[in-house]
Amino acid sequence: MQQVTTHIQGLDSILKGGWNCPSATLIAGVAGSGKTTFALQALCESAREGKVCLYVTSVNEPATIVNNFVSRLSHYDVSRISRGNIHQISIDIKTLDRGIYSFMWNLEDSIEKIKPKIIVIDPITIIGCSFDKNTRRRFYYEFFKRMKKWNSLVLVTGEMSEKEIEESTLGYVTDGIIHLTNKEERQQRNRYLEVLKLRGQEYIPGKHSFSITSEGITVLPWQDRISRREESKLLETGLCGLDYMLCGGLRVGSANYIGGPTGTGKTLMGIRYVNKGAEQDERGIIVSFNETKNDILNRAESAGMDLEKYIHTGNIEILQLSTNDFARHFHEIQQKVEKINATRIFVDDVEKHMKTMEGTSFIQHLVAKYKNANITLLMTGTISSGLPTIGEAGKNLHADSTIATCYVADKLHLKKGLIVLKNFNSKHKKEIHEINIGENGLEIKGILPLTDIIS
Numbered sequence: 001m002q003q004v005t006t007h008i009q010g011l012d013s014i015l016k017g018g019w020n021c022p023s024a025t026l027i028a029g030v031a032g033s034g035k036t037t038f039a040l041q042a043l044c045e046s047a048r049e050g051k052v053c054l055y056v057t058s059v060n061e062p063a064t065i066v067n068n069f070v071s072r073l074s075h076y077d078v079s080r081i082s083r084g085n086i087h088q089i090s091i092d093i094k095t096l097d098r099g100i101y102s103f104m105w106n107l108e109d110s111i112e113k114i115k116p117k118i119i120v121i122d123p124i125t126i127i128g129c130s131f132d133k134n135t136r137r138r139f140y141y142e143f144f145k146r147m148k149k150w151n152s153l154v155l156v157t158g159e160m161s162e163k164e165i166e167e168s169t170l171g172y173v174t175d176g177i178i179h180l181t182n183k184e185e186r187q188q189r190n191r192y193l194e195v196l197k198l199r200g201q202e203y204i205p206g207k208h209s210f211s212i213t214s215e216g217i218t219v220l221p222w223q224d225r226i227s228r229r230e231e232s233k234l235l236e237t238g239l240c241g242l243d244y245m246l247c248g249g250l251r252v253g254s255a256n257y258i259g260g261p262t263g264t265g266k267t268l269m270g271i272r273y274v275n276k277g278a279e280q281d282e283r284g285i286i287v288s289f290n291e292t293k294n295d296i297l298n299r300a301e302s303a304g305m306d307l308e309k310y311i312h313t314g315n316i317e318i319l320q321l322s323t324n325d326f327a328r329h330f331h332e333i334q335q336k337v338e339k340i341n342a343t344r345i346f347v348d349d350v351e352k353h354m355k356t357m358e359g360t361s362f363i364q365h366l367v368a369k370y371k372n373a374n375i376t377l378l379m380t381g382t383i384s385s386g387l388p389t390i391g392e393a394g395k396n397l398h399a400d401s402t403i404a405t406c407y408v409a410d411k412l413h414l415k416k417g418l419i420v421l422k423n424f425n426s427k428h429k430k431e432i433h434e435i436n437i438g439e440n441g442l443e444i445k446g447i448l449p450l451t452d453i454i455s
Contacts, residue, residue, distance in 0.1 A: 004153060007045035008038065010219030014195065014204045020175065023199075024147045024154040026124070028165050029180035034191060034212055035157040038180065039120045041216040042155060046118045047085035054116040056089045056107065058126040087114050091126065103127065104143055111150055124156035124170065137169045141358065144173040165196065166334060166369075167327050172361030175199040177368075181207075193219055197368035200398065205372040235344070235376055238276030239269060241444020242403075245420050247427040250401060253374035254424055255367045257397050259351070259381045259390035260405030264416045265435050266380040267291075268442045270346035271300050271307070273378050277344040278310035284344035285336050286318045291348070293318045303441035314340055324353075326362035333366070337375065344376050351381030351393065360396070367398050391421045400424035408432060408448050417448050 003017040012018045019025065027035045040055070047053045089110060091103065111119070121127075127139075147154050158170060162179060165171050177196040182189055192207040210219040234249035243249045250256050250273075258266050274284035288296060296318055300307045310316040317336045321329045336342065347366065353359030363379070370377050379397065383390050387404050394402030401423045408417040416435035420428040434445040 007042045008217050008219060009215075010208070010210070010221050011193070014193075014208060014219065014221045015198065016202050016204070019153055020199075020201055021153045022148065022151050023175040024144055024156065024173075025176035025178060026156055026158055026165075026170050026174040027178050027180065028158045028160045028170075030161055030182070031159055033180040033182045034210070034217060035159070035180060036122055037212055038178070038217055039122055039155045039157050043086065043118055043120045050085070051117040052114055053086045054089065054111065054114060054119045055086055056091060056119070056121040058091050058123055087116065101139070101142075104139075104146070108146065108150075111152070116152055118153045118155070119150065121154070121156040123158050125158040125160065140169045140173055162196075163331075167331050169327065171197070171330075172326065172358065172365050176201075180210075194372075196372060197365060199364060199368070205374070236276055236280075237269070238272035238279075239442070239444050241433055242269070242418070245418070245429040245433060245444070246401065246423055247429070250376055250378070251424050252376055253371055254400035255371050255377045255379070255398060256401040256403070257379050257381065257394040257399035258403045258405065259383045259393050261384040261407060262382055264405035264407070265437055265442045266382075266405055267299065267348050268303055268437070270348055270378055270380055271296065271305060272303070272442065274316060274344050274346045275300065275305045275307065275310070278313075278315035281315065282344060283315050283340045283342045284317075284346065285333070285340070285342045286316065287333060287345065287347040288318070288320050289322070289349055289353070292320055303437075305441070317342070324359070326353075326358055330362060330365065330369075334369075337370075337373075342375060345370060345378070347377070347379045349382055350379045350397070351383060354381070354393065354396065363397060387419070387421065394422060401428075405435065406432070408434075410449065415448060418444055 002021055003019065004021045005018045006012055006015065027038050029035050043053050043055055087110070089107065156170075156174070158168075160168060160170075165177060165179065171177060174197070176198040179194045179196050181192045181194075183192065191210050191212070193210045194207045195203045195205065204221055208219050208221050210217055233252040235252060236249050237243055237246070258269055260266055271286065274286050277284045286296060291299070297307055307316055307318075311318070317340055319332060319336055321332070323329075333345075337345070347363075350363050353363055367377060379399070381393055383393060387406065390404040391402055399422070402421045404419050404421050406417045406419070408415050416437070417432040418435050419432045420430075431447040434448050436443045436445050
């Protein structure tokens with residue numbers, strides 16, 4: 001995978017290099033926010049470099065209207081269409097009436113013939129809009145799965161508010177989300193660009209102001225002074241031994257993963273993490289896919305933690321999610337975060353959802369969303385196949401820190417162990433420490449000798 005320029009002045013520095021290619025990115029916003037201008041600027045500047053491009057227009061914006069609109073921009077050269085750099089496909093009512101899968105297959109035939117380096121679909125939301133939610137969802141999953149084989153940079157636009165982005169399947173299946181807004185502030189309109197998600201890439205979070213002139217879009221990056229300052233802040237996990245192994249704790253605004261076999265204390269570590277925040281008057285959420293609220297309360301009580309007290313004060317919320325309706329779950333989590341202004345989130349046992357494309361996208365979208373919001377996320381997963389598999393799971397989740405639990409055997413005993421496989425700044429202790437679960441709850445104790453790691 002390589003990085004290519006966005007052709008949007010100021011955006012490359014926000015994305016720390018440009019687009020990953022191949023990838024598919026959603027450019028979302030309400031009407032008039034600049035989505036079409038954004039996408040066409042990237043398309044036309046690529047054509048200026050001699051790259052073959054494909055522009056798929058919607059029934060709402062026929063090619064002639066778009067040509068008239070963007071010809072006012074200095075970077076748009078209509079003659080490039082006739083010279084073959086930019087190919088256009090119009091989506092009309094007859095095309096959609098033949099079926100959305102027929103449209104997809106015809107589009108793929110065109111892509112196979114012209115082999116474009118950049119593809120713009122403007123807007124994606126018109127395709128399948130007349131179908132029910134489940135049919136549209138299945139189509140989007142199939143459509144974006146096929147995009148992986150196109151070996152192109154794909155930009156799709158969508159007329160969507162931020163809430164609609166969170167609830168839409170498009171939020172999960174795309175590799176990146178750029179949200180454009182045009183807000184009225186103090187009796188004037190101000191435009192902002194925000195990266196909500198960028199799979200496998202670092203970026204500068206926050207709302208960046210931008211303008212549209214005859215030169216196209218120019219973004220003024222919000223300097224990452226806050227990000228750099230927050231990087232020095234570390235959160236206590238509630239386990240002194242784990243804080244010691246992490247050389248201070250978890251970085252504020254990071255995503256962290258603890259993986260390991262059943263019965264090694266992963267859930268207790270997550271509960272302790274949220275409880276520690278409540279002790280310091282921070283607010284946190286516990287998200288569980290398997291256990292009920294009473295299960296979690298009983299488990300915490302057995303380890304000496306009184307979660308009920310902090311639930312009553314509003315410092316802790318427990319959210320049980322029992323279905324695979326990931327769009328609804330994402331919205332439910334966001335509602336809880338906003339309700340209590342949470343700064344810590346613990347999501348228990350994400351691993352089972354990483355086995356499906358929809359579940360993987362849901363978890364990765366959570367990570368991107370809350371890292372961008374400077375909320376510190378801790379996730380656990382049940383993995384019994386060894387340390388390399390746990391490390392790979394952390395990588396797939398884009399975790400800043402990956403921690404493994406395991407069983408360690410010596411000549412006489414089978415003990416539980418804890419090891420930090422990765423930390424955001426590469427500073428961490430390398431030894432395996434013992435996990436002890438007893439009358440005093442869960443504790444991280446001294447270094448275990450290097451003997452046989454069973455799992």
